Amino acid sequence: MANPLVIIRDxxxxxxxxxxxxxxxxxxxxxxxxxxIVELKSNDVIYMFSDGYPDQFGGxxxxxxxxxxxxxxxxxxxxxxxxxxxxxLDNELMEWMGVHDQVDDILVMGMRIN
Numbered sequence: 001m002a003n004p005l006v007i008i009r010d011x012x013x014x015x016x017x018x019x020x021x022x023x024x025x026x027x028x029x030x031x032x033x034x035x036x037i038v039e040l041k042s043n044d045v046i047y048m049f050s051d052g053y054p055d056q057f058g059g060x061x062x063x064x065x066x067x068x069x070x071x072x073x074x075x076x077x078x079x080x081x082x083x084x085x086x087x088x089l090d091n092e093l094m095e096w097m098g099v100h101d102q103v104d105d106i107l108v109m110g111m112r113i114n
Contacts, residue, residue, distance in 0.1 A: 002021075003050065004018055007038070007045070007046050008044070008047070008075050008078035011075065012075075013071055013074075016036050019034050040113045042113055042114060044113040046110065046111050046112075047109065048107075048109045049109065050104070050107040051104065052106030053065060053070055053108060054066055056097060056100070056102065056104070058095075073088075073089075077089075
């Protein structure tokens with residue numbers, strides 16, 4: 001799964017789709033990665049993330065968290081300070097996982113444009 005770059009601007013989700021090309025494979029092919037030029041605005045919040053959070057099993061049915069609910073959570077918490085967002089993400093993940101083990105690496109990186 002290639003995860004998009006997500007920007008939350010004025011409460012709206014803007015996504016920049018990633019190329020579905022593995023890094024380190026197909027070294028003989030010459031197809032380049034897409035170069036996105038992104039105009040950022042004050043108070044934009046930018047997120048990049050691995051598939052670990054959306055793919056984590058938990059909840060009442062032991063299912064995956066999934067990408068759409070994850071992006072909606074980012075949208076919901078984007079007005080909080082970044083340190084508060086980290087705490088919210090950590091707490092939500094622990095509550096979601098419950099008795100389930102972590103199945104993958106989890107990376108969520110966010111930054112706010114001043």
